[in-house]
Structure formats: C-alpha cells, structure tokens
Amino acid sequence: MHDPRVLLDPATDAVRKLARRGFQLDVDQLEKLVSDRSALIQGLDGARAESNQIASEVRAVSKAGGDTADLVARARRLKTDIAAGEDRHKAIEEDLRRFLLEVPNLPEDRCPDGDSDEFAVEVRTWGTPPAFDFTPADHVDVGERLGIFDFARATKLSGPRFAVVRGVGAQLERAIATLFLEIHTKRHDYVEFSLPALVTRDTMTGTGQLPKFEQDLFRTGVGDRTLFLTPTAEVPLTNLHAGETLAAEDLPLAYTAWTPCFRSEAGSYGRDTRGLIRQHQFAKVEMVRICAPENSSQELEKMLGQAEACLQELGLAYRVVALAAGDISFSAQFTYDIEVWLPSQKRYREISSCSDCSTFQARRAGIRTKSKDGKKGFAATLNGSGLPIGRTLVAILEQGQQADGSVVLPAALVPYLGYRQINPDGTTAT
Structure with a gap:
C-alpha cells in the first residue's frame, strides 16, 4: 500500500509508472x-x-x-x-x-515494457538443454509409464487439476523438498517454519492477495469466521511480523517453508490442463526475506541466486528473465522469473518468481523497523519460489528421460532416495 502523499507527489511519477503496468490512477x-x-x-x-x-x-x-x-x-x-x-x-x-x-506497487523503471511473458528479457542461461535421439515425451506420459501418476483417480477424488502421485513418485517429491530445505537452511541460513494452511482476511490483505484477487482464492470458515487457504507460504511467512516493529540491526531476516498451496487458477481456463504444471493444489518451498528498503535490490539478487542453486544442484537447464512492467505481480516492483527447460515443449517454462516488493507489503501489514538511534520506517519484503515441487518433478522427468522409458535422476537426490534410476516397470536401480 502507498502513502497517498507519495502517489500525488509529481516527483514520484506515479501515474506514468502505474500506466506501464496497465493501471490508471x-x-x-x-x-x-x-x-x-x-x-x-x-x-x-x-x-x-x-x-x-x-x-x-x-x-x-x-x-x-x-x-x-x-x-x-x-x-x-x-x-x-x-x-x-x-x-x-x-x-x-x-x-x-x-x-x-486497489493500487498496485510502482514498477521500477528497469522493468522492460510490455504486459505479458512475451516481453520478458533474458538475463542469462545455465546448463545445456539435453539432446535426444528420440522424440521426448511429456512428463505425464513419462510418469504414467513409470506408474507414478494416477490422474484418473485424482479426478475421481477431487475433480480436474489435482494429482495423485504414488510410490517412487511420492518418494521423489519428498526428496526434492528435503533437498531444497537443506540448501536454504544449511547453506543460506534460512529459518524453517511449519505454518497454518488457513489464514485470515487481514493476513491475505497484508501481502496483497486481497481485496483484488479474491476470486483466485479458496475460502472456508468456521461459524461466521472466514478463512482462506494459502496460495503460497509467502503469505504466512511475511505476515509473521504483521503489526510488529523490528530492530533494524536484526535485519535481514530469511525464512523458508515447505507447504501445500491452493489456487483456483481463475482466468487460466484451457491452459496447461494436462499434468502437474497448473494445479489447484501443489507443494512448494518458499523463501521470504525482510530487510531495510535501501538493501532490497541486493537482497533480490541474493535470493535469485539461492533459487538458482536448487536447479544447479539438480543439473537442470534453465534461464533467468526480467519480467515486463505489466506482467509483474500486484505487490512487486521488480521480478525475476527462472524458467526451466521442458524438452516436450521445446521451450523454457516458469519454475520460480523472485520479487522485490520494497515497502509495499510492509505498509499494508504494518511491519516497521526501528534503529538504535530511534529512526523509524517500514521494512522491505521479498519473496521467491525455491522451488515448487511439482514443476521440479516435471523437469526432472523430462530432462532425465531415456530412450528405453527409464528416467535417470539427479545425483543430488541419491542420498535421499538410495537409487539413481527409475525403470519402466517401476523398479529402481542405483
């Protein structure tokens, strides 16, 4: 949320900046x-x-x-x-x-022009997309051959855009999540949390999901109390400090959590209806950083590198792009996307977004700072996927598939699994 005086100050140039993201002030x-x-x-x-x-x-x-x-x-x-x-x-x-x-954050001038992912600007690539001497299958066909997916029973249980993952597939999901949490907590000094999946309207409002995007959320309640299923752990992690004043010398704070996420995917009708890419329920390891506003840009670069470390550990080819001003999230002022290579689609697909929200969320949630000399202000908040489990599994299956229908897994997962390969008959091999 903005200070209205800042929006009205000609020096802020708010009208022009908001117009770049398609919002008329x-x-x-x-x-x-x-x-x-x-x-x-x-x-x-x-x-x-x-x-x-x-x-x-x-x-x-x-x-x-x-x-x-x-x-x-x-x-x-x-x-x-x-x-x-x-x-x-x-x-x-x-x-x-x-x-x-209802007023979104002001995009930074360094955001490219445009209003969709077509206008994203490539920053760098990492790894070489695998070359196959056969036509690569998509992750659904790979997983069903291995016997690890059962989308028919998922639909019977819950309807479309849900998944049942079984056997070594479920083991793979758990291993991926454990690896990511260990990378963030042991290498990057994040504090891990276990969090509620249901939060209040005020909590959703604090990070910008409400009031504008209520149609995208799953809602429930007890009696006359309304609660929302979290679309990302960014919501509860950031709001841990809602209404609090943090000691400036204790910043930055770095938090992570592995949680289920729930999204209605309103407006995505007909898009990615097959497989794990766009689900109503999925699991994700999230990163949140809280820092001084003047340090948010460098903290974003740090967070981006930490998300990339997960893909590098798995040996998965990817690229980093800077999102266009009209394509960044409501609360962000600048966003990097990491896109992983999917051989079946012959293109990179989003697997992580890392966003600098500056003081926008902190103003909404009342997250303040105070220095030893008594100087007060609002904190800056940042969030990033580090990483979603389902989309990571998609990339592992597609980039690791073999001509005989087996999948060779990243070596980094072997300590958590005890095997390196899944065979077409569902057996495993070291």
Whole structure:
C-alpha cells in the first residue's frame, strides 16, 4: 500500500509508472479523498481546541459564581459536532484505505515494457538443454509409464487439476523438498517454519492477495469466521511480523517453508490442463526475506541466486528473465522469473518468481523497523519460489528421460532416495 502523499507527489511519477503496468490512477478521486480528510482533521482539531477552551471557561465562571448555562449548551453542541466529525473522519479514512488497497506497487523503471511473458528479457542461461535421439515425451506420459501418476483417480477424488502421485513418485517429491530445505537452511541460513494452511482476511490483505484477487482464492470458515487457504507460504511467512516493529540491526531476516498451496487458477481456463504444471493444489518451498528498503535490490539478487542453486544442484537447464512492467505481480516492483527447460515443449517454462516488493507489503501489514538511534520506517519484503515441487518433478522427468522409458535422476537426490534410476516397470536401480 502507498502513502497517498507519495502517489500525488509529481516527483514520484506515479501515474506514468502505474500506466506501464496497465493501471490508471484516478488522481482526481485521490486528491479529493486526501483533501476531504485534511479538512476534516483540521475542523476536528479546531472543534476540540474550542471544546477545551469552553471547559476552562465553564470552570472559571462556575468558580466565580456566574451563570454557565450558555457555555454548557455550547459545549454540548460541540460534543455532538465532534462525534459526528469523528464518524465522518472514520468513513473517509476507510474510503481512502479501500482506494489505496486497489493500487498496485510502482514498477521500477528497469522493468522492460510490455504486459505479458512475451516481453520478458533474458538475463542469462545455465546448463545445456539435453539432446535426444528420440522424440521426448511429456512428463505425464513419462510418469504414467513409470506408474507414478494416477490422474484418473485424482479426478475421481477431487475433480480436474489435482494429482495423485504414488510410490517412487511420492518418494521423489519428498526428496526434492528435503533437498531444497537443506540448501536454504544449511547453506543460506534460512529459518524453517511449519505454518497454518488457513489464514485470515487481514493476513491475505497484508501481502496483497486481497481485496483484488479474491476470486483466485479458496475460502472456508468456521461459524461466521472466514478463512482462506494459502496460495503460497509467502503469505504466512511475511505476515509473521504483521503489526510488529523490528530492530533494524536484526535485519535481514530469511525464512523458508515447505507447504501445500491452493489456487483456483481463475482466468487460466484451457491452459496447461494436462499434468502437474497448473494445479489447484501443489507443494512448494518458499523463501521470504525482510530487510531495510535501501538493501532490497541486493537482497533480490541474493535470493535469485539461492533459487538458482536448487536447479544447479539438480543439473537442470534453465534461464533467468526480467519480467515486463505489466506482467509483474500486484505487490512487486521488480521480478525475476527462472524458467526451466521442458524438452516436450521445446521451450523454457516458469519454475520460480523472485520479487522485490520494497515497502509495499510492509505498509499494508504494518511491519516497521526501528534503529538504535530511534529512526523509524517500514521494512522491505521479498519473496521467491525455491522451488515448487511439482514443476521440479516435471523437469526432472523430462530432462532425465531415456530412450528405453527409464528416467535417470539427479545425483543430488541419491542420498535421499538410495537409487539413481527409475525403470519402466517401476523398479529402481542405483
């Protein structure tokens, strides 16, 4: 969320920046809300000062034995006016809050122009996409040959866009998650959390999923209490410090978690309906960093490298791209995507997004900082996938497939599995 004064400051150039991401800022409405709020505050301050002055006069006149009836009547009228003014002030504050909650973060000028992944700019590639002397199958065909997927029974249980993964496939998922958590906690000093999968409306609002994207969320509740299934561990990890003031010297904080994630995939009808790429429920290891705003850009580069380390450990070919201004998430000011090579599609597909949100989420969630010398401000927050388990499994199956239908697994997973190869009959080999 923004400070409205910053949005209205010509030096911020907010109208142009927001237009780059396809958002038209209603400056007239914002100016009216801010002006009306200022006028109400000024009027309330004057009325309260007058009320205090009359109270003093009442005491003085009463002490002198004079008639205070007119003063008391005036004080009562002021009390009524102040109460009404306070109600109007609360209403306009809520109108302003609702307005600001709909305004996305300002994209950095270094974001490429454009409004889709077609406008992303390649930053670098890593690894060489595997070459095959046969036509590579997609991960669904590979997995079904190995006997590790059962999409038919998943549909029977829950409907489309769900998966059942069995046997060595389930072992693979657990091994992938364990490897990623160990990379983040042992090499990169992240603190691991186990988190609730259900969170409140305020928690969702703090990281920017609400109010704008309510149609993308799964919702439930107990009695009259509404709860939302988390679409990513970014939501609870970031909001661990909602409403708190952090000691500046303790920053940066680095948190990670392996959680289920739930997304309705509203607006994705007909896209990636086959397999694991776009599911209503999936597992992901998430990274969140909280730092001083002036350090957020370098913290983003650090987080990006930490996500890349997961793919490098697995030997999976990928590339890094900078997303266009119109394609970054609502809360981000700059985003890198990591895209892993999928042989069946002959192209790179997104496997991780690493975003710098600057102080945008911290303002919404009330995450403040205070230095030893008493200087106060808002923290910067960053989040990144490190990595989704399902899409990583997709890449492992596709890049590791062999002509005989077997799959050779990355060596980094052997310590967690005890085998290196899955054969077409579902058996394993070292």
